[in-house]
Amino acid sequence: MVNNIEDIRKALDQAIANGMQVSGGKMADYIPELARFDANYLGASILLTDGQLITSGADPNYIFTLQSVSKLVLLIGLIEEFGASTVFSWIKVKASEQSFESIGRLDQYGTVPSNPLINAGAIALSSRIPGANSDERSDWVNKWVNKLFGEQLQFSEKIFNSEYQHSDRNRSIGYLMKSTDVLIGDVEEALIPYIMLCSFQLNIKQAAYLPMLLANGGVNSNGERVIATATSNQVIAIMATCGLYNESGMHLVRTGLPAKSGVSGLIVAVASGKAGIAVYSPPINSKGTSIRGHAVLEELSASLNWHFANR
Amino acid sequence: MVNNIEDIRKALDQAIANGMQVSGGKMADYIPELARFDANYLGASILLTDGQLITSGADPNYIFTLQSVSKLVLLIGLIEEFGASTVFSWIKVKASEQSFESIGRLDQYGTVPSNPLINAGAIALSSRIPGANSDERSDWVNKWVNKLFGEQLQFSEKIFNSEYQHSDRNRSIGYLMKSTDVLIGDVEEALIPYIMLCSFQLNIKQAAYLPMLLANGGVNSNGERVIATATSNQVIAIMATCGLYNESGMHLVRTGLPAKSGVSGLIVAVASGKAGIAVYSPPINSKGTSIRGHAVLEELSASLNWHFANR
Amino acid sequence: MVNNIEDIRKALDQAIANGMQVSGGKMADYIPELARFDANYLGASILLTDGQLITSGADPNYIFTLQSVSKLVLLIGLIEEFGASTVFSWIKVKASEQSFESIGRLDQYGTVPSNPLINAGAIALSSRIPGANSDERSDWVNKWVNKLFGEQLQFSEKIFNSEYQHSDRNRSIGYLMKSTDVLIGDVEEALIPYIMLCSFQLNIKQAAYLPMLLANGGVNSNGERVIATATSNQVIAIMATCGLYNESGMHLVRTGLPAKSGVSGLIVAVASGKAGIAVYSPPINSKGTSIRGHAVLEELSASLNWHFANR
């Protein structure tokens, strides 16, 4: 099914217009800095695999933070460098029925995280970032952000500090995993790159690059291979089953678009062979997903016939 | 990506040959009749959307039972007749991290089942089968089995009786849901069609019909629409996140093929736009999935490039 | 520490007077018949081991039902007839941190109930009542009620029927235990005596007999041995750790009186060597314990120095 670019633009404009009618949700407030963003912002972008970019909604230059969407960067970087079987020996890949920060189930499963897209999984993976010291690990993070967004994103020290000071629950998760050597090395050294990744800033145009790369099998719109197709497919499958915490199942049914959400209000979604999609709107539901973002993706998928099961 | 039929046949033969090398697993024994099947049997079939059928492995006329693959029949029939939003008001659709018969989580979630492909979900749905009496509900079951397999499958009274007599755990699930009106009507009247569905018999050729129908957007190979594309897409999405109980996540990563397993050792899988796949081999792992069946699907997907995220 | 009978009477009158000032709680409503009792009733009795009876509060002839206090009858009868080690091979005796009808934990612990004073434990024990048929088991129940209350209590068929028709959650517990042979025989046949026991009626004077018997080491006030001291001690210890579901711990700290509560609003408590105590007031808290009953026991224990740890 081929979509004309004008049809896509219209579908996106319509989805944004309807998304504006959706209300509810709250700004994430567990990190004080997150509460400062514009609750009324709703914007989206679609980056076609051929490089054409469509944006709609509020100012496309408005800057927000990656938050948990960055868990994809960590996962992809490690699979590319260590191989999937090694990465999947560090953590499990179970379809996610749990909240983004469940500790009880972590303990129940022998402290091995259920999947790489919940906090525990990403913190465990963060402890595996190669590097002899903090600077080298920081370089690794910058390198992979650069690769997977096609440019260097800005890092917000303010967000980082705010988040680092409110990380006791993640610190608890870290020490629990350290007690069984699921997290290796020092807990703070694992938390730092984890929180760094959350603290990169970007606008809605930049946000569609990574999902486009996945939609295009790991190749950018210039035809240059950035990551292996196998990596890309594995990550899309993980997004399908775990991308929205305990809402993953219903999201996939409703949109057919494997996605990853973050508490900043960003959702990125993959329409394989077609496009990467990014939507940003800060008010989130109790499960940590942007309410309007979810509505936009649902309408878009329906009007463009982009459900993954479509032939 | 187009596959030549001879390439598919070769890939399937090779996957079966390699699957024969895989050992481990045990016959399901919680229902005595299930223990009688041939533990050495390994066979598979691929039904292309154009109607071409490829089989490989042991005797393609060997007869086994549907077991939990039948949960798809119940789900599809009810979505078609009541609409998805009604069905999803009866049960949740959460990505499945749990075992096939978890009671604890059912209770924790207010007794509303997490998804339609675990026992609790299917039993709750079974209580919604329309019909003024047992016979009418039985007719409904037969009608939908007929529709979704393209022919009337045989019903095994022996399997039914064996299973009915070993259903106390499912009965417990039923009464728990009845205590909160999640299951409506009489528990036994919900269990009967549920177990009936498990007790239909078929061979490996017949087993590929239903997944082919889904792969083809609800249209059979004669071009006749059997179910709506929306239903088909929703069901494939549910299979992607919940089809293999607590193995759903890793299965999707490894194969990229939404699937549904049953403790009989049957797995059906959907390659959208291409084919329905069925594999049968009775020894199952601790999570209720055929060990060899899983291996065959993984190899097949890799060699044919049938991961759903492939463009 | 010896208490003068007049001091006890004053202490009780004062505790009742103060208890009348306590508000809050709701009538149990999950069984329709229970909602019909008098929400304003507050009455208590103390039966000294020498046979002297003190009552205070509302009409001492007001009739209510045993409900879960009857779990003591089942436990005592079976320990007496089968021996403690046999009974403790059927169920566990874990300090109770759970609600009165938790199913999740039952499943987690391999369906063996945590203790005999929660529903699951009592239902499992009920399946062990000796008798070739329903009538014989009913005779067993009547015999032990008679023994442990010193007279035949009236049985309310109305309460029994109301409760039997609202037993689906207990039925669920029963089938779960039957699926692993923790409950033996037929689920309904275990539920019937269990619900029968709940449905006996008595007044506040009669209610103090059983706890007095325990306080007196199994001997009645005429000096006749009714049950073994070992049984009595074991049952008191179980009441201490499990008698008030998930409130057992705080209750023992506050009162020092091992007790058993029922959703009817009755609490019986044991002051070893001194007296049996019964308090009845229907409004219960979220954990199933009479709010005023609890307050009366706390004050009484303090003013009489009846904490079990007192020398």
Next chain:
Amino acid sequence: MVNNIEDIRKALDQAIANGMQVSGGKMADYIPELARFDANYLGASILLTDGQLITSGADPNYIFTLQSVSKLVLLIGLIEEFGASTVFSWIKVKASEQSFESIGRLDQYGTVPSNPLINAGAIALSSRIPGANSDERSDWVNKWVNKLFGEQLQFSEKIFNSEYQHSDRNRSIGYLMKSTDVLIGDVEEALIPYIMLCSFQLNIKQAAYLPMLLANGGVNSNGERVIATATSNQVIAIMATCGLYNESGMHLVRTGLPAKSGVSGLIVAVASGKAGIAVYSPPINSKGTSIRGHAVLEELSASLNWHFANR
């Protein structure tokens, strides 16, 4: 029921002799230093409320560590200084059905520990030790150890260091509680006195002092009041329902002696109005309780009739 001192001595000797026949259990090994103690040691002491001391078994001067028995010190000190209602506003007092280091349930209950005798509860309480700095808190610890054991116990820096380096699970518990302000201040500053308390050393004669004090209502054998009777009663009640983690219920049924165990293999038990008892034998069961210690207490209680419910 009065026991002659010779009868007590005989009963203890007999219980020790029989305890030597009991085998099984393992040395605690999660802290390397704990594995160095003598696995064959079995010794016990009974300190009567009048000050007479009876010992039996191996060398009564053998030195071991307090471990979790020290949780009593923390609890008593804080109740004495802040009052019970304040302490019970910091933590819950639920009968303990859980293991000594459960994290899942902590999270489930909003991170408020179930009781003061599990790790989470004691770590939360440790954060409440008054003191402007580390030295002042250390002084507080020393003061209360001194008070409750009647003399200054030696502190083992070696044990402290070994334990501190293997505290990641407790650190995880600490950060989880800090994330919700259940633990106040710095996690390490709460862990330090907590681990200090575990690291005091004593012999079996010294170990009976604290339980004797409780058995005597807070008064030492010279008749000097050390703590309030109310405190003593509350602590005994907590020991009754939570003293042996998930074995608390069965322990109370079997012995009728409220007790507290530690992974070092020490158990202290209270026979109200009679004596404090201490037993030490390092091999522990899966629940963290000394196997032989438990057997000795059970026999002793039976032969001396020291079940708390005895009149």
